[in-house]
Amino acid sequence: MDVALAKAWLDTAADAIAAEADQLTTLDAAIGDSDHGVNMNRGFGAVRTALAGAAPDGVGAVFTLAGSTLVSKVGGAAGPLYGSALRALGKSLPEGPEVDAAAFGAGLRAGLDALRKLGGAAPGDKTIVDAYLPAVDAYDAALRQHGQDGDGGLAAAARAAAEAAADGVRATVPLQARKGRASYLGERSIGHQDPGATSTWLIFQALADATAP
Amino acid sequence: MKKFINHPDAVVREALVGLAAAHPELRVDLEQQIVVRADAPRAGKVGLISGGGSGHEPLHAGFVGLGMLDAACPGEVFTSPVPDQILAAAKAVDGGSGVVHIVKNYTGDVMNFQMAAELSADEGIEVHSVLVDDDVAVEDSTWTAGRRGTGATMLVEKIAGALAEEGGDAVSVAALGTRVNEASASFAIALTPCTTPAAGRPGFELGEDEMEVGVGIHGEPGRRREKLLPARDIATMTLEAILAAKPVAAGEDAIVLMNGLGATPLIELYLLYGEFAGLLESAGVRIARNLVGNYVTSLDMAGMSLTVCRADPELLRLWDAPVRTPALRWGV
Numbered sequence: 001m002d003v004a005l006a007k008a009w010l011d012t013a014a015d016a017i018a019a020e021a022d023q024l025t026t027l028d029a030a031i032g033d034s035d036h037g038v039n040m041n042r043g044f045g046a047v048r049t050a051l052a053g054a055a056p057d058g059v060g061a062v063f064t065l066a067g068s069t070l071v072s073k074v075g076g077a078a079g080p081l082y083g084s085a086l087r088a089l090g091k092s093l094p095e096g097p098e099v100d101a102a103a104f105g106a107g108l109r110a111g112l113d114a115l116r117k118l119g120g121a122a123p124g125d126k127t128i129v130d131a132y133l134p135a136v137d138a139y140d141a142a143l144r145q146h147g148q149d150g151d152g153g154l155a156a157a158a159r160a161a162a163e164a165a166a167d168g169v170r171a172t173v174p175l176q177a178r179k180g181r182a183s184y185l186g187e188r189s190i191g192h193q194d195p196g197a198t199s200t201w202l203i204f205q206a207l208a209d210a211t212a213p
Numbered sequence: 214m215k216k217f218i219n220h221p222d223a224v225v226r227e228a229l230v231g232l233a234a235a236h237p238e239l240r241v242d243l244e245q246q247i248v249v250r251a252d253a254p255r256a257g258k259v260g261l262i263s264g265g266g267s268g269h270e271p272l273h274a275g276f277v278g279l280g281m282l283d284a285a286c287p288g289e290v291f292t293s294p295v296p297d298q299i300l301a302a303a304k305a306v307d308g309g310s311g312v313v314h315i316v317k318n319y320t321g322d323v324m325n326f327q328m329a330a331e332l333s334a335d336e337g338i339e340v341h342s343v344l345v346d347d348d349v350a351v352e353d354s355t356w357t358a359g360r361r362g363t364g365a366t367m368l369v370e371k372i373a374g375a376l377a378e379e380g381g382d383a384v385s386v387a388a389l390g391t392r393v394n395e396a397s398a399s400f401a402i403a404l405t406p407c408t409t410p411a412a413g414r415p416g417f418e419l420g421e422d423e424m425e426v427g428v429g430i431h432g433e434p435g436r437r438r439e440k441l442l443p444a445r446d447i448a449t450m451t452l453e454a455i456l457a458a459k460p461v462a463a464g465e466d467a468i469v470l471m472n473g474l475g476a477t478p479l480i481e482l483y484l485l486y487g488e489f490a491g492l493l494e495s496a497g498v499r500i501a502r503n504l505v506g507n508y509v510t511s512l513d514m515a516g517m518s519l520t521v522c523r524a525d526p527e528l529l530r531l532w533d534a535p536v537r538t539p540a541l542r543w544g545v
Binding site for chain 2: 025029030031032034038039071073074075077078119176178179180182183184185188
């Protein structure tokens with residue numbers, strides 16, 4: 001992955017979030033406070049603007065800037081969680097204009113670790129983690145299976161990650177929320193798809209789309 | 214959606230423009246999106262900072278001024294402020310004695326204030342925090358994000374603010390804030406949902422004959438839905454929930470906040486207050502001080518919350534101390 005591809009991923013994610021903002025807000029209205037689509041759209045719009053106005057010289061710098069922008073612009077829980085994940089991804093990458101698929105995968109997992117440390121969510125709590133964790137597991141498994149030859153390896157791993165994230169999103173429906181605002185509903189949160197897991201899937205799907213050959 | 218707005222994205226900013234016009238005694242920084250007491254920073258005084266999503270007015274900006282908050286950080290509607298805002302507020306009010314964050318217990322608020330505390334510490338500003346989690350409708354367990362911060366927030370801001378005003382140090386002010394929170398319990402019931410400007414539609418639907426019991430202040434549904442009852446029965450149910458969680462013994466004093474959630478008329482709040490006053494009197498609890506009105510709101514939600522704070526002479530003395538803010542003023 002090089003600087004251009006890193007930016008293309010985040011641009012694609014911004015497009016996807018803008019297109020699905022109403023849907024994210026509708027999901028959030030059912031078990032939260034009706035603002036997830038609005039906040040994510042504002043944040044990724046700001047990321048797009050920040051990246052357009054900057055010339056990061058390394059892949060890591062792209063994600064560090066994107067993460068800091070989310071922390072500064074989004075608020076709520078989504079800003080710190082996604083912002084910290086992207087910052088940790090950026091900081092974990094080796095310096096330089098290009099990183100290989102294995103280093104990028106390790107970075108994705110560093111992002112997950114940062115997010116979990118901040119939010120304290122475990123798998124099954126009906127949160128971002130329920131899409132993010134299966135996505136990085138699938139990414140690593142695909143890389144082990146297919147090797148990481150060129151961008152073909154990255155594309156296959158990203159596709160596997162997006163599919164696993166989608167499965168993870170569907171699996172949140174029967175769960176009772178144990179973290180975040182949806183937890184206040186207790187058993188009434190059962191039967192609804194988690195908005196945070198859904199936005200995570202959009203971001204991994206954007207990675208698959210941006211890296212597709 | 215029918216609201217007095219120009220554009221959904223501009224609501225928070227344009228409301229701050231209006232707040233600045235109405236209250237020239239406050240410094241409203243539109244760039245940093247913070248509201249600061251005009252005479253801040255005051256050398257030696259602990260700076261009291263609160264904030265949270267907008268939509269709960271007058272909380273928090275309406276409580277900035279003498280005897281209460283030094284700064285408020287309004288976020289987008291129902292969305293916590295960002296760390297940059299909170300850091301800017303700390304720099305604006307720190308008089309060398311540190312600052313105290315008053316944080317409502319929501320995942321986003323806690324994270325953003327925590328990040329801001331780390332940034333402030335990097336700048337050499339000592340930060341202490343009070344976490345407000347008075348809403349007893351939510352069980353504090355591993356199954357939830359913990360109890361929510363609601364009506365007691367303004368009691369914490371008033372009482373801790375009074376101690377800061379008379380020269381209390383940061384540790385004492387934070388400890389007092391925590392003590393007020395621990396002595397307080399709240400419970401809310403909604404008759405209608407509310408509509409955020411950005412969403413443009415209500416967060417949930419509620420039938421003509423239904424109420425949401427144990428509702429929060431962000432438009433999310435409550436713990437359960439029930440058939441609407443007479444005010445007397447609603448008052449009984451509400452007070453039972455509060456006193457079961459935080460008992461007040463016969464003969465003890467209480468500060469009672471009869472709070473409207475935004476769209477409930479005062480005539481109904483007074484009717485409810487009459488019910489609560491009768492019930493508390495029957496229980497032998499003395500209402501030493503009370504407030505009836507809209508203080509911690511949820512946009513245009515019709516509903517009410519009751520907060521009962523078990524009080525002692527020190528809390529009552531600080532409650533009575535002078536305060537001069539847009540939404541609360543006495544003794545000056």
